[in-house]
Amino acid sequence: MALSQLPVDTLSFRPEDEELRAEIRSWMKEHDPGVPPEDFEERLKALLRWQQDLHGAGFIGLSWPERYGGSGLDLRAEAVFSEELASTGMPELINRIGVYMCGPTIMDFGDEGQAERYLRPMLDASESWCQGFSEPEAGSDLAAIRTRGRVDGDRIVINGQKVWTSRAHIARRCACLVRTEPGSEKHRGLSLVIVDMEDPGVNVVALPQMLNERHFNEMFMDDVEAKVEDVIGGLGNGWKAAMQMLSYERGLFVLERQIRLRRALDELADLMIEHGRDGERGVRERLGAISADLELLKAQGYRTLVGQAAGNLPPGSTSIDKLHLSRVEQDLFAAAIELLGPETALTYNQWTHDLLEGRSVSIYGGSTEIQLNIISKQLLGLGGAR
Amino acid sequence: MSTATGEGIELAKSLDESLGRILGTELLLESARDDRPAPAPVIETISGLGLQGVAVDEEHGGLGLPLADRVRLAAVLGRHLVPASVRDDAFGAAPAFAAAAAGGDGQAADLLEQLLDGELSTGVAITSRHGHRTFALKPEGAEMIVLLGTDRIAVHVTGGDGVEVIALEGLDPGQGLCRIEVEGAEPLISVDGPAARRVRREFEVGLACEAFGSAERTLELSAAYADEREQFGRPISSFQAVAHLLAEMKLGLETSRAGIGRYVDLDGEERAGEDDLERWRATLAHSVPAAARRACEGAIQVHGGIGFSWELGLHLHYRRILADQYLLGGESASAETIGIAYLERRRTG
Numbered sequence: 001m002a003l004s005q006l007p008v009d010t011l012s013f014r015p016e017d018e019e020l021r022a023e024i025r026s027w028m029k030e031h032d033p034g035v036p037p038e039d040f041e042e043r044l045k046a047l048l049r050w051q052q053d054l055h056g057a058g059f060i061g062l063s064w065p066e067r068y069g070g071s072g073l074d075l076r077a078e079a080v081f082s083e084e085l086a087s088t089g090m091p092e093l094i095n096r097i098g099v100y101m102c103g104p105t106i107m108d109f110g111d112e113g114q115a116e117r118y119l120r121p122m123l124d125a126s127e128s129w130c131q132g133f134s135e136p137e138a139g140s141d142l143a144a145i146r147t148r149g150r151v152d153g154d155r156i157v158i159n160g161q162k163v164w165t166s167r168a169h170i171a172r173r174c175a176c177l178v179r180t181e182p183g184s185e186k187h188r189g190l191s192l193v194i195v196d197m198e199d200p201g202v203n204v205v206a207l208p209q210m211l212n213e214r215h216f217n218e219m220f221m222d223d224v225e226a227k228v229e230d231v232i233g234g235l236g237n238g239w240k241a242a243m244q245m246l247s248y249e250r251g252l253f254v255l256e257r258q259i260r261l262r263r264a265l266d267e268l269a270d271l272m273i274e275h276g277r278d279g280e281r282g283v284r285e286r287l288g289a290i291s292a293d294l295e296l297l298k299a300q301g302y303r304t305l306v307g308q309a310a311g312n313l314p315p316g317s318t319s320i321d322k323l324h325l326s327r328v329e330q331d332l333f334a335a336a337i338e339l340l341g342p343e344t345a346l347t348y349n350q351w352t353h354d355l356l357e358g359r360s361v362s363i364y365g366g367s368t369e370i371q372l373n374i375i376s377k378q379l380l381g382l383g384g385a386r
Numbered sequence: 387m388s389t390a391t392g393e394g395i396e397l398a399k400s401l402d403e404s405l406g407r408i409l410g411t412e413l414l415l416e417s418a419r420d421d422r423p424a425p426a427p428v429i430e431t432i433s434g435l436g437l438q439g440v441a442v443d444e445e446h447g448g449l450g451l452p453l454a455d456r457v458r459l460a461a462v463l464g465r466h467l468v469p470a471s472v473r474d475d476a477f478g479a480a481p482a483f484a485a486a487a488a489g490g491d492g493q494a495a496d497l498l499e500q501l502l503d504g505e506l507s508t509g510v511a512i513t514s515r516h517g518h519r520t521f522a523l524k525p526e527g528a529e530m531i532v533l534l535g536t537d538r539i540a541v542h543v544t545g546g547d548g549v550e551v552i553a554l555e556g557l558d559p560g561q562g563l564c565r566i567e568v569e570g571a572e573p574l575i576s577v578d579g580p581a582a583r584r585v586r587r588e589f590e591v592g593l594a595c596e597a598f599g600s601a602e603r604t605l606e607l608s609a610a611y612a613d614e615r616e617q618f619g620r621p622i623s624s625f626q627a628v629a630h631l632l633a634e635m636k637l638g639l640e641t642s643r644a645g646i647g648r649y650v651d652l653d654g655e656e657r658a659g660e661d662d663l664e665r666w667r668a669t670l671a672h673s674v675p676a677a678a679r680r681a682c683e684g685a686i687q688v689h690g691g692i693g694f695s696w697e698l699g700l701h702l703h704y705r706r707i708l709a710d711q712y713l714l715g716g717e718s719a720s721a722e723t724i725g726i727a728y729l730e731r732r733r734t735g
Contacts, residue, residue, distance in 0.1 A: 004458060004461040004462070004465065004598070004599055004602055005643070006457055006458045006461050006595070006598070006599075006643060006646060006647075007390070007454050007457050007458065007643075007646050007647040007649075007650040007651075008643055008644060008646075008647035009647060009651065010644060010647045010648045010651045011651070012651045012652075012654060012655050013655060013657065015656065018657060266732060269728060269729055269732045270732055272729070273729060273732060273733055278729045278733070281722060283725070284721075284722045284725030284726050284729065285718050285721045285722045285725055286721075286725070287724075287725040287728055287729065288672070288720075288721035288722055288723065288724030288725030288726070288728060289672070289721040289724070289725075291669075291724050291725065291728050292668075292669045292672045292673045292721065292724050293673070295645065295648075295665075295666065295669045296641040296642070296644060296645045296669065296673055297641075298648070299641070299644035299645045299647065299648035300640070300641050300644040302644070302648065302651075303644045303647060303648075317640075320636075320637055320640045320641065320644075323637050324637065324641050369626075369630070371633075372629070372630040372633040372634070373626070373629070373630075373633075375633035375636050375637065376623075376629035376630065376632055376633040376636075377629075379633075379636055379640075380605075380609045380632055380633065380636055381609070382609060382612060382613060382623040382629055382632065383613065383621070383623055383624060383629075
């Protein structure tokens with residue numbers, strides 16, 4: 001009989017972490033540019049400038065080793081930064097995919113040459129990154145990808161199509177999952193290749209999402225040339241590297257998201273107070289339940305960060321973060337329009353915008369159903385894996 | 387980071403092993419059927435395992451184990467469906483007497499000694515945070531009721547003036563459920579302020595952890611059963627409908643586990659004030675029993691007709707989890723408590 005694994009470690013902040021928090025907070029207060037402009041080009045520029053400013057202040061890559069341009073601190077510092085960043089009017093870092101996902105994966109699986117070439121430009125966003133995973137025939141069944149990479153000496157020639165590629169239209173580099181071993185099937189024979197988005201064979205086409213906003217794209221590759229030395233983790237090890245990258249989509253991402261959701265809930269609570277509805281039982285219950293779920297999301301995020309830092313995250317454990325995030329995000333905006341009523345629900349505004357946008361969270365980065373499959377196999381060991 | 391001690395981990399392990407032997411399903415079912423506590427020798431054996439002093443500092447004759455160890459022990463109690471009186475002594479009465487003794491109450495120090503020696507039996511009640519009546523679990527013949535209020539601990543003599551104890555038939559049988567009405571009675575012992583609030587808070591966290599441990603056990607049983615039970619010629623775990631039900635149970639328990647871990651870590655942080663701990667207590671009191679209950683309901687479902695039977699005993703876990711949840715006020719009321727405090731924070735900035 002196994003003993004409960006209790007209590008698990010979450011992050012504990014020390015006085016020096018709180019000093020850093022105070023420093024970041026006062027910097028943010030002075031430099032927060034507020035809500036970015038609507039216009040795409042202007043917005044892009046503003047976001048780029050923001051990350052450059054943050055980098056200039058020394059806040060990007062706090063947990064990265066100093067030799068890669070980081071500050072050599074630990075994940076507590078990174079968590080503090082994420083939390084404080086989320087309290088500004090600006091959205092996520094323009095190169096969050098680079099800084100939080102591709103960079104750490106290169107540090108884990110890549111070689112020194114790749115680290116030298118690619119890490120520093122991620123920090124100041126001079127090179128923004130995207131992730132080329134999904135394909136038209138490979139969504140939930142990611143291992144079914146068909147994009148081919150023909151190895152020719154020290155070159156890889158890539159042909160195929162990616163879809164739902166977030167930020168491909170602003171990215172300079174793409175971590176692209178391709179099949180480099182002809183005739184291989186499923187998880188075998190895949191490689192995670194760094195593709196230069198300025199290669200003439202790369203064609204990025206907008207794929208407007210539900211709100212007619214451009215977040216993601218289709219990405220067509222026609223004889224795109226990449227280099228064997230740019231394969232993260234070596235030829236044939238793409239699946240492992242890609243899974244690692246996906247697990248980095250939890251951790252800090254979830255933490256930051258959690259703070260943004262907390263801000264939305266704060267706003268909703270303030271509206272309820274303004275409308276004199278804070279004495280209603282239904283209002284209190286609903287806000288209370290969502291508030292509790294957000295606290296648990298934070299606790300789970302902290303737990304994941306500790307596991308990532310120690311390198312002992314159980315396989316599949318970040319599916320908990322992802323599923324819980326999906327639930328609470330969707331619950332929150334559903335509650336918002338329900339509590340704010342038809343005047344809000346019938347009109348286009350931030351709440352209805354976020355309600356629609358929230359439908360993506362149970363799909364991207366592995367759908368709810370896939371996460372449940374992962375939990376049942378990897379965490380519960382069903383079907384003989386136990 | 388949590389600061390579990392080797393001593394605490396060893397105690398949890400040995401308890402887990404011993405309890406597995408002492409408290410078989412058959413014995414638990416028999417006591418439940420007759421609505422009586424586990425037989426006295428069994429309770430004595432459990433008492434001999436040394437739990438009573440876990441939350442009492444060494445100065446007062448206890449083990450002084452940190453919170454990190456105590457949450458684990460509470461989960462072990464839930465896992466084995468240990469009689470509630472054991473939990474109440476260890477997590478309610480003993481720390482309550484210890485808090486009074488630390489404040490210089492000599493009588494409390496004497497009573498604590500008796501309690502740790504197994505010579506004193508008390509019932510423990512927590513007042514409602516939500517305007518409900520006050521319920522206690524009181525072993526037969528208990529001489530005192532330890533009333534854990536939100537701001538105050540008050541120990542009353544059973545049968546004293548102004549202390550009414552009305553016995554009830556409990557859903558979780560054999561635990562001595564009563565309703566308590568105290569009017570105009572002078573407590574024998576009382577503690578106020580932060581010390582009293584801490585005892586109350588940690589008692590509630592203990593209830594949540596007990597529900598967690600109980601639910602985790604039902605999930606383990608269900609996962610094993612789903613792999614073993616075949617229908618339509620294959621294990622039912624191979625059907626996604628069943629696998630996803632189990633995964634949902636796991637999801638609720640894992641976020642609960644993280645929440646409990648957070649509470650323990652926060653408790654050890656310098657910057658954490660009473661307000662932070664109270665906020666997290668409220669979160670655990672709401673979320674953990676709710677997730678535990680859903681997990682246990684899932685366990686009954688996965689086991690099908692067998693799960694619904696008396697003899698398998700899943701209902702014992704269900705009854706205990708429901709008792710924990712409603713001693714903590716229930717799902718809606720506990721959510722409302724969080725909402726009230728949250729809106730108050732927003733109003734006052």
